[in-house]
Amino acid sequence: MASAQTSTPQRRGFGLASITRALNELTIVVGFLAISIYLALTTPAFLTSANILSILLASSLIGIVAVGETFVIVTGGIDLSVGSVVAFTGVMAGLALNAHVPVPMAIIVGIGIGALSGGFIAFAVTFLNMSPFIVSLAVLAMARGLAFIVTNGNTLFSFPDAFDNIGGGNLGPFPVAALITLGVFLVAGLVLARTVFGAEVYAVGGNREAARLAGIPVGRTLAIVYIISGALAGLGGVILAGRLDSAQPIAAVGLELNAIAAVVIGGASLFGGKGSILGTLLGVLIIGLINNGLTLKNVQPFWVQFIQGAVIFGAVLIDSLNQKRRKS
Amino acid sequence: MANLLEMQAISKGFPGVKALSDVSISLDKGEVLGIVGENGAGKSTLMKILAGVFPPDAGKMQLEGAPFAPHRPRDALDAGIIVIHQELSLVPDRSVAENIFLGNLPRGALGAVRRAQLNRQAKTLLERVGLAVSPQARVRHLGIAQQQLVEIARALSRSARVIVMDEPTATLTTAEQRILFATIEALRDAGVGLVFISHHLEEVFEICNRVTVLRDGMAVETRSVGDWTEASLIQAMVNRPIDALFPERHAVVGDILLEVEGLAAPGAFSDVSFAVRAGEVVGLGGLIGAGRTEVLKTIYGALASSGGRVRVGTRDARIRSPRDAIAAGLAFVPEDRKGEGLVMPFPIRSNLALSTLGKLSWFRSILAPKRIDRLADKTVAELRIRTPNTRQVVQSLSGGNQQKVVLGRALTTHPRVFLLDEPTRGIDVGAKVEVYRLINALAEQGSAILVVSSDMIELLGICDRILVMRAGRLAGALPRSEFSQERVMQLAALG
Incomplete structure (x- = not known):
């Protein structure tokens, strides 16, 4: 009798949890396949190697930035500055190259400035107790402004080949940018899922006060995620500048929306404590497919913006419905 | 004679706890009823039922002889039952007058607030509660006691019949407490029924006419204040059988x-x-x-x-x-x-x-x-x-x-x-x-x-x-x- 009583809830509890979990990830994969099949059947240009390459390249930029955004969102924060930081770090790397700074140094300049801007957000969020939404919104404007100030609004171009290869070159049959992105996803996936730091990120997002009382260094954890996000935006800036062989102050406008959408579609919760790098990868690919499909189908650019917004709205709606269900 | 308020055989349970069982209290016009009890005795639950926050599982209420069954806080407010909580519910950056009439502002054509009328009415109410501040003063600049008086003025603006004060003196200085008590007495003499909840027994003895003791969700006893002593009140609040819950310990006390x-x-x-x-x-x-x-x-x-x-x-x-x-x-x-x-x-x-x-x-x-x-x-x-x-x-x-x-x-x-x-x-x-x-x-x-x-x-x-x-x-x-x-x-x- 006693054993029957304990075994029933066990099966139910365990079964339900794993089904909803599987359902979440399954939904993403099914969505991804459905969009691919639809595009393959209706658009002859979709399944060409040139098109797939372009999806991968476009997804590299969103992907690298979305990885940083995943860390931030899992802590329950948000970083709206990443698009502007991509532009600012791109032009800073460009200025360095035009001043004949060696290529590796220019790359470090780009990534380092990104990390600094993340550090600024981290300082405001942890020491000044400011809201990440507002701080990163301010940095969005400041970084964009700086990008115009340092370039006088001009486009920088003609970078050394070694630099351009990062964004546009190939290593064997594979685009270098896609390989770098893959590497970023692998490392980030291991860090978030398998390290002490990753566990701290989840705990801070799951219940900040409980994490603090359990002895987790909440401030340090928050600071690191914003620095990661900034540094990866810097890497994104370098890759974008290399791919285009130019750096523009108006680059990557609205990129943060694509990145946040990818993270949320990938199953992360804007309330914190939930999300994964694998989910974000799937989310990035779905965003890449949608953007590519809209281009192939010759949808008016005005509608593209609208549809991207609607996709984000839908993803956040699902997140907030889930949250409500979890609470009740 | 019908009492102003009757709460009869009220019971309320929450998942896993019986918060109130079979509690009856009554309140007359022009009376201050004290309710005392330990933490968790059921005082807040009882007052939330009165305020329409949630309904009782069993029992009924009567207000001046008529059945009273609030479904939501608004119903209780409209019936003239005002609960003033420990945490005040004022808007710090609006004027005293606006706070008094919050949710109830006098409006003219096109929905514009009638400032002159608002301030005039507020002034009358402030005089009744003995608060000498301008109706236009920001609430932020008032002391805690003054803010409580503003809450009371707000209660009066809704022509309150019953005013409940939950631990009103917890954060007051002695001087502020005197002002509050003077106002309570004035309200009492004007025929309002007041419920005064406090842990501070000396205050209960000073201001209340009758005192009800709640213990473990039950109304243990109600007596007029002269029939209680501090000792008998404490005894009534805590007297419970001690269960054989507590295992023995054989620890050696060290450094x-x-x-x-x-x-x-x-x-x-x-x-x-x-x-x-x-x-x-x-x-x-x-x-x-x-x-x-x-x-x-x-x-x-x-x-x-x-x-x-x-x-x-x-x-x-x-x-x-x-x-x-x-x-x-x-x-x-x-x-x-x-x-x-x-x-x-x-x-x-x-x-x-x-x-x-x-x-x-x-x-x-x-x-x-x-x-x-x-x-x-x-x-x-x-x-x-x-x-x-x-x-x-x-x-x-x-x-x-x-x-x-x-x-x-x-x-x-x-x-x-x-x-x-x-x-x-x-x-x-x-x-x-x-x-x-x-x-x-x-x-x-x-x-x-x-x-x-x-x-x-x-x-x-x-x-x-x-x-x-x-x-x-x-x-x-x-x-x-x-x-x-x-x-x-x-x-x-x-x-």
């Missing part, structure tokens, strides 16, 4: 492990000094708001102290964060399990691992899942946490098992000093006994334990010594030989 000297935290408590020895269980008693939780959190580094020293063992501990506290050998179990103890949507094993992630990994950086599983399995077995496996999310556990997860995590850091805040709140009797056994076992192993509890029977049952706090200070210390509910209550309520 001082925790010593606190002149500790203070701004706005919460000051000049708190005491020591806890190895093998000793020391209780921290007092009423809610007396500063008990704050003392624990300040020792633990979760709140900033404004002075004083904490010594753990023989060493001065410089504790600036919970992380420092854990390193110094302290453990803390917070009263709010869901908000501060656990990450609710996470599995048991993740929650248990939170404080020792460094040890449960290679090179303090890469998680070692097998070590986490071993720790989780061991803790679940030791504390007999009832769960099919350690991957269950803690949300799905019962309150008692959730509390064991919090306690289990506290054990993982091998602390010598335990700070336990309401360790048995909201858990069933069986789990309570297990928590008591654990406390005893820890004491027998030579730990020092400081425990806060609002359950007086529990404090008397498990402690070697009880420190009682009142209004942010230690009001006294009782050794086991002087333990009695009356003594604790006297120190807590009278100082």
Whole structure:
């Protein structure tokens, strides 16, 4: 009798949890396949190697930035500055190259400035107790402004080949940018899922006060995620500048929306404590497919913006419905 | 003659608790009824039913002879029943007049607020409550007592018939209290019925006509104020059979492990000094708001102290964060399990691992899942946490098992000093006994334990010594030989 009583809830509890979990990830994969099949059947240009390459390249930029955004969102924060930081770090790397700074140094300049801007957000969020939404919104404007100030609004171009290869070159049959992105996803996936730091990120997002009382260094954890996000935006800036062989102050406008959408579609919760790098990868690919499909189908650019917004709205709606269900 | 308000045979249960059973009270016009009782006796629940926050499970109410069954707070307001809570509900940056008529502003054509009329009416009401401030003054610039008078003026603007004041004097100075009492008397003489809830018995004796005692969700007794004495009132509040809940302990008391000297935290408590020895269980008693939780959190580094020293063992501990506290050998179990103890949507094993992630990994950086599983399995077995496996999310556990997860995590850091805040709140009797056994076992192993509890029977049952706090200070210390509910209550309520 006693054993029957304990075994029933066990099966139910365990079964339900794993089904909803599987359902979440399954939904993403099914969505991804459905969009691919639809595009393959209706658009002859979709399944060409040139098109797939372009999806991968476009997804590299969103992907690298979305990885940083995943860390931030899992802590329950948000970083709206990443698009502007991509532009600012791109032009800073460009200025360095035009001043004949060696290529590796220019790359470090780009990534380092990104990390600094993340550090600024981290300082405001942890020491000044400011809201990440507002701080990163301010940095969005400041970084964009700086990008115009340092370039006088001009486009920088003609970078050394070694630099351009990062964004546009190939290593064997594979685009270098896609390989770098893959590497970023692998490392980030291991860090978030398998390290002490990753566990701290989840705990801070799951219940900040409980994490603090359990002895987790909440401030340090928050600071690191914003620095990661900034540094990866810097890497994104370098890759974008290399791919285009130019750096523009108006680059990557609205990129943060694509990145946040990818993270949320990938199953992360804007309330914190939930999300994964694998989910974000799937989310990035779905965003890449949608953007590519809209281009192939010759949808008016005005509608593209609208549809991207609607996709984000839908993803956040699902997140907030889930949250409500979890609470009740 | 029909009473102004009758609450008859009111019962109310919440999942797992019977908050009120068969409580009847009545209130006349021009009367102040005092309601007293320990924390959790059911005072707030009763007043929430009156205010229409939730309906009773059984029982009925009558207002001037007519049935009264509010479905929502608005119904109670419209019937002239006003509850003034401890936390005031004013809008600090609007004027006094606007606050008085909030939700009820006089409007002219096109919905524009009629300023002149508003200020004129507000002035009349302010005169009635004896508050000499301009109707145009910002509420932010008023003192707490003045803000309370504004709340009362607001009550009058809705032509209140019944005014309930929940702990109105908790944050007042003596002078402010005098103003408030004068206003209460004026309202009483004008025929309003008032309910006065307070832990401060001397005030109850001063202002109330009759006093009802609630205990464990039941109305024990109502007498007119002259028929009560402080002693009989305290006796009525705490008199309960002591269950054979508390296992015996055979701990040997050793050296001082925790010593606190002149500790203070701004706005919460000051000049708190005491020591806890190895093998000793020391209780921290007092009423809610007396500063008990704050003392624990300040020792633990979760709140900033404004002075004083904490010594753990023989060493001065410089504790600036919970992380420092854990390193110094302290453990803390917070009263709010869901908000501060656990990450609710996470599995048991993740929650248990939170404080020792460094040890449960290679090179303090890469998680070692097998070590986490071993720790989780061991803790679940030791504390007999009832769960099919350690991957269950803690949300799905019962309150008692959730509390064991919090306690289990506290054990993982091998602390010598335990700070336990309401360790048995909201858990069933069986789990309570297990928590008591654990406390005893820890004491027998030579730990020092400081425990806060609002359950007086529990404090008397498990402690070697009880420190009682009142209004942010230690009001006294009782050794086991002087333990009695009356003594604790006297120190807590009278100082």
